[in-house]
Amino acid sequence: xxxxxxxxxxxxxxxxxxxxxxxxxxxxxxxxxxxxxxxxxxxxxxxxxxxxxxxxxxxxxxxxxxxxxxxxxxxxxxxxxxxxxxxxxxxxxxxxxxxxxxxxxxxxxxxxxxxxxxxxxxxxxxxxxxxxxxxxxxxxxxxxxxxxxxxxxxxxxxxxxxxxxxxxxxxxxxxxx
Numbered sequence: 001x002x003x004x005x006x007x008x009x010x011x012x013x014x015x016x017x018x019x020x021x022x023x024x025x026x027x028x029x030x031x032x033x034x035x036x037x038x039x040x041x042x043x044x045x046x047x048x049x050x051x052x053x054x055x056x057x058x059x060x061x062x063x064x065x066x067x068x069x070x071x072x073x074x075x076x077x078x079x080x081x082x083x084x085x086x087x088x089x090x091x092x093x094x095x096x097x098x099x100x101x102x103x104x105x106x107x108x109x110x111x112x113x114x115x116x117x118x119x120x121x122x123x124x125x126x127x128x129x130x131x132x133x134x135x136x137x138x139x140x141x142x143x144x145x146x147x148x149x150x151x152x153x154x155x156x157x158x159x160x161x162x163x164x165x166x167x168x169x170x171x172x173x174x175x176x177x
Contacts, residue, residue: 003047008170010043011090015163018083023157028079033086040089056089059096063088066100080158087162095169103158103165116168 014036024029037060045053063084066139070076115124 001104004165006047007043007090008174010039011087012170014039014090015087015159015166018159019135019157019163022157023047026155027155028077028083030079030160033079033082036083036086040086043090044092045064047122053166057087059091059093059167060085061088063100067071078121083159087166091166091169095173098172099162099166100168101165102168103162106164106168107150107156107158107161110161114156 013031017027018032018036021032041053041056042061048055063086064081067076067081067084067139071078071081084096084100091099113123145173
């Protein structure tokens with residue numbers, strides 16, 4: 001098997017597992033994210049040497065750095081944050097940007113569907129307005145009622161969105177006419 005195929009096969013297996021677990025439990029366990037990050041670094045080290053291992057670490061760091069502000073704002077859970085770090089180690093920093101954009105787009109579509117299905121469009125738009133007004137009034141701070149800590153708000157399993165986004169990137173990267 002070619003090195004690129006090995007990396008993608010490992011990545012797809014990892015993210016499918018994460019998406020499945022997140023869809024069932026709304027949690028992404030540490031054993032999965034830590035082992036995914038280590039697998040990415042070890043796999044790249046084995047396949048491409050120290051430079052590839054450094055690229056895997058750069059991808060992990062990029063994923064963790066990009067989502068860290070959202071974790072502080074309680075807009076993204078720590079499991080989702082670590083999942084993106086592990087994905088960065090597996091796919092590297094360049095492909096991680098594509099995976100992140102695709103995952104966020106999928107999450108947005110999933111969220112819109114969930115909001116409409118639950119009949120909470122008006123409340124969601126009101127909450128978004130509160131968050132935007134709060135940003136301009138108080139700066140970048142978590143809203144006390146509109147966060148992951150509020151059990152009454154709708155929550156989305158981001159691991160599922162990340163799995164679909166990763167699959168979209170895989171198909172796009174390997175699309176041949």
